[in-house]
Amino acid sequence: MIAGIDLGTTNSLIGVMDAGFPILIAGEEGERLTPSVVHLPGPLVGRAAARLRVVQPANTISSIKRSMGRDVRFHGKNPEEISALILGKLKRDAERALEQTVSRAVITVPAYFNDGQRQATKRAGELAGFTVERIVNEPTAAALAYGLDKLNAKSKIAVFDLGGGTFDITILELNEGVFHVLATHGNTRLGGDDIDNALLSEIEIAREGDPLFTARLREAAIEAKHRLSLEEEARIELPFAEGETSFSHLLTRAGLERIARPIVEKTRGHCLRALADARLSLADLDQVVLAGGATRMPMVRRLVAALFEREPNTSHNPDEVVALGATIQAGILEGAVQNMVLLDVTPLSLGIETFGGLMNVIIPRNSTIPLKAGEMFTNAMPNQRSMLIKVLQGEREMARDNWPLGQFEIAFEPGAKGQARVGVQFEIDANGILHVLARDTKTGAEKIVAIQSAVDVSDEAVEKMLGDSVEHAFEDMNERILTESKLKASEMLAAVRHAFGIIDLSAEEKRKVEVLAREVEAAMESGELARLKKANAALDEGTQRLATLLVERAMEKE
C-alpha cells in the first residue's frame, strides 16, 4: 500500500486508495488536516503543537516548508528533520486507522521547488520511515484529483493554487487520460500567511514585547479571516487579554479584502505569464480549478473568474485536492488506477558553465520530465587534463547569475585545443531529481553525480530568478553576444598566427591581414560590441584566401 501525502506549509494530509477510491485519513482528533506545526523538544506535532504555539511561541515551529533545502536549524534540528516529525505523525495516524504498516509514500512539493528542496523533501520522508516512491508537483496532483472523472475528455486545465505559503499556477493538458504540463509559474513567498501578517499589522495595537498576546491575536485573526469567507462580519475577541480588560475588534469582509487585495493581486501577472508560456489564449482553456485553502476567499474566486473569464471549478475541497491527487498518484503506482501517466515539467532551466562564463542550457525550462538531454564539450586549452563541470539552474545568460547546484571534475586524455570530447548528460528522473553524467568519449571514463546538495538560496531568490531574467534580458543578451564575439575573435587570431607560421603570403597580403588582426585586438580591448563584430567580420573576410590555402595544403599532405 502506498500513501499519498500533501506536506503543506500550513497543513498536511495523508490518504490511501481504498477499493479504487482515494480516501483521506483523519488523525486521532478526528480531523483530516494536520497543522504542519511542531513543538520541541517534545516533540509534539499537529493540533497539540498548534495549541502550544500560543503559550510557547519560541518552542513552536510552523511553516517549516519555507525553510526546506536551507541550511538552518531550529532547536538543533534541520528543516528535513522537522518535516520528518510531521510525516511521522501522518504515518502513525494512517497505520492506526488502517491497522497495518504504511511504509511507501508519494509526497507533493510546490512546482517551484528546486532540486535541493525536492531532495530535502525526499530525505524527510525517508527519515520518517517511508520509501518515497515519487515526488509530485502540487498543482499536478490537484489536476489529477479533478481530472479523474473526465478521463476521455481532451481538455486544457489551469490549476490556481494559493495555499498558506506558496502560489502556483499550472497549465495542463489532459488527453485520453494522460496529463501533460504545458507551463508552470508561481511565487514561493505568496499565500494566506501574508494575508495574516498584513491583517495583524493592521489590527495590532502597540504591544511589543508581548509575544503571547501577539500569538493569541494571530490565531483569532486567522479564525476571523476564515469566517469572513462565508460571513460579512467577524469579531476578533480575546477575553481577558490584559488582566481585566478584553480585546475586541470588528472585522468586515470589505475591510479584509482591502488589506488582502495587494497580496491577492500579485497572482495576476503569474497567471498571464503561464498562459503566454503555454502559448494559450483564454479561449483555449477548458477549466480553471482551485487548490489551496486561501482560494476559499470570495475575493480570490472573483479575481480568478475575472482573470480567466469564467467561473472556477470549485467542486472539490481546495484544502484536500492536492492530497487526493497524491493518493491517486499512489494508486497509479500501486496499479490500482490505470490508464494515466503523469508528465511534469522543469520550472527552471538547467545547464553548465562554458567558455567565457556563459550559461549553456542543457534542459530548458518547462521541459517535460522525466527526460535526458546531453551535449558534447571540448577543451579550451591545449594539454588540459580535466574539465570542471559546474551545474547551474536559472534563466540568466551569464553563469554567475544562475545558481550553482554542484560541481565536479572529469579527467580526459590531454591533447591539442579542441581535441577532447566530453559528453555531458543531464537526466531528470520522475521525482524531478537531477543526475549529471560526464564521459570522456575517447576513453569511456565517466562520472555520474546525483545533485544532492541542498541549494542554500532564499525562497525570494527562486521567484526573483524569473523576474530578473525578464528584467535583464537585454543586457544579458548583449553580454552573451559580446562574450561570444570575443571568443570568436580569440579563435580567429590564434588561427591567423598559426597560418602565418606555415603558409607563405606576400608581404603585402600579410600586412593587410595584420592590420585587420590588430583592429580585432583593439576592438576586444575596447569592449565595444558593434566595433568588435565589424572587426571580426572584416578579419573573416580578409582571411578567406588564407583559409583556402590552408585547406589546399592540408589536402596535398593527405
Ligand code: AMP
Ligand atoms: P493550505 O496551504 O492549502 O493548507 O492553505 C492554508 C491557507 O488557507 C492558510 O493561509 C489559511 O488561513 C487559508 N484558509 C483556509 N481556510 C480558509 C477560509 N475558509 N477562508 C480563507 N482562507 C482560508
